[in-house]
Amino acid sequence: MSPAAGRWGWIVGVAAGVILIAWSLVGLEFTGIQETAKVMSKAMLNGILHPDWNYVWLPEGEDLIRNLLLTLSISYLGNIVSMIICIPIAFWAAANMSRSRWVSGSGKIVLSIIRTVPEVIMAIIFIKAVGPGAYAGVLALGVHSVGMLGKLYAEAIENMDMGPTEALTACGANRWQTLSFAVIPQVLPDFLSYALFRFEINVRSATLLGIIGAGGIGTPLIFAINGFSWPRVGIILIGIIVTVSIIDYISGALRKRIV
Numbered sequence: 080m081s082p083a084a085g086r087w088g089w090i091v092g093v094a095a096g097v098i099l100i101a102w103s104l105v106g107l108e109f110t111g112i113q114e115t116a117k118v119m120s121k122a123m124l125n126g127i128l129h130p131d132w133n134y135v136w137l138p139e140g141e142d143l144i145r146n147l148l149l150t151l152s153i154s155y156l157g158n159i160v161s162m163i164i165c166i167p168i169a170f171w172a173a174a175n176m177s178r179s180r181w182v183s184g185s186g187k188i189v190l191s192i193i194r195t196v197p198e199v200i201m202a203i204i205f206i207k208a209v210g211p212g213a214y215a216g217v218l219a220l221g222v223h224s225v226g227m228l229g230k231l232y233a234e235a236i237e238n239m240d241m242g243p244t245e246a247l248t249a250c251g252a253n254r255w256q257t258l259s260f261a262v263i264p265q266v267l268p269d270f271l272s273y274a275l276f277r278f279e280i281n282v283r284s285a286t287l288l289g290i291i292g293a294g295g296i297g298t299p300l301i302f303a304i305n306g307f308s309w310p311r312v313g314i315i316l317i318g319i320i321v322t323v324s325i326i327d328y329i330s331g332a333l334r335k336r337i338v
Contacts, residue, residue: 126309127316134314141299143318150295151322153213153288154281157220162274165190165225169232176236190233194226198284202293213294220281220288228277235269236262268337275330275337282326286319 113119135143170176172186202219209215243261252260289297296319303311 122307123309123312126311127313129310130313130317131308131310132314134311135318143296143314146289146296146299147318147322149213150285150289150297151282151326153216153220153285153293153295154278156217157224157281157285158274158278160217160221161224161228161277162270164221165229165232166270168225168229169236172229172233173236175239175241186233187230190226190229192226193222194230196223196226198223198288199291202288202291206292211292211294216285216288216293216295219293220284223284224277224281228273231273232266232270235266235273239265272334272337275334279323279327279330282323 168186168189172183172190174180174183177183198219201223202215205215205218209218239262243265244257247257247261285293285295286297286300289295289299290301292298296315300312300315300319303309303315
C-alpha cells in the first residue's frame with residue numbers, strides 16, 4: 080500500500096468514527112442534573128467511606144459472609160453445569176471432529192444462539208419457571224455460560240495436534256479409544272483453563288443476577304440501595320471487590336500452572 084493510500088485510509092477512518100459518534104449523540108437528551116444530586120452524592124460518598132462493619136457477620140441472620148459464600152456457590156455450580164453441557168456441544172461444533180461442514184456448522188449455530196441471550200434475560204425466565212432464589216441463578220449462569228465456554232472448547236479441539244489421533248486410528252483404535260487417549264489428554268488443560276476463566280466472570284455475573292432476585296450478594300445490595308442504607312452498600316461493595324480480587328488471583332495462578 081502506498082503512503083498516500085494509507086494516509087487517505089486513515090483520514091476516512093477518523094472521519095467515519097467522528098460521524099458515528101455524532102450520530103450516536105443525536106438520540107441523547109440531557110435533561111439537566113437533579114436538584115437532589117448534591118445531597119444524594121454526599122450521602123452516598125459518606126456512607127461508602129464509613130461502611131457498616133457490623134454487617135460482616137450477624138449470628139442471627141443473613142450477613143455479608145453468608146451472601147458472598149452463596150454467590151460463590153451459585154458461580155461454581157453454574158460453572159459445573161455449563162462444563163457438563165458444553166463438552167458434547169463443543170465436539171459437535173469442532174470442524175475436525177466431523178467429516179461434514181454442515182454438522183460442525185450446526186453446532187456453531189447452536190452455540191451462537193445461546194450466546195445471544197444475556198444471563199439477565201435467562202435469569203428472569205428461570206425465575207418465572209422455578210421461582211426467585213439461588214436455583215434460578217445457577218440455571219441462568221449454567222445455560223448462558225455454555226455459549227462462550229462451548230465456543231472456546233470447540234476452538235481448543237480444532238487447534239489440537241491431529242497426529243496422535245491419526246496414529247491411533249491407523250493402529251485400529253475405535254472412536255472412543257481415540258477420544259480417551261489422543262483427544263482428551265490434549266484438550267483437558269485448555270478445558271480447565273477456560274473453565275477457571277469463566278468462573279471469574281460468573282462470580283461478577285452472579286452479583287448482577289442477585290439484583291433481579293436470582294440469589295447472591297446482589298439481593299441485599301439492591302435492598303440497601305433502595306433503602307438509602309449507604310453504609311451497608313459500602314461494606315457490600317468492599318466485600319465484592321475483595322472476593323473478586325482473591326478469585327482473580329487464585330484463578331490466574333492456577334491457569335498459569337495448568338497451561
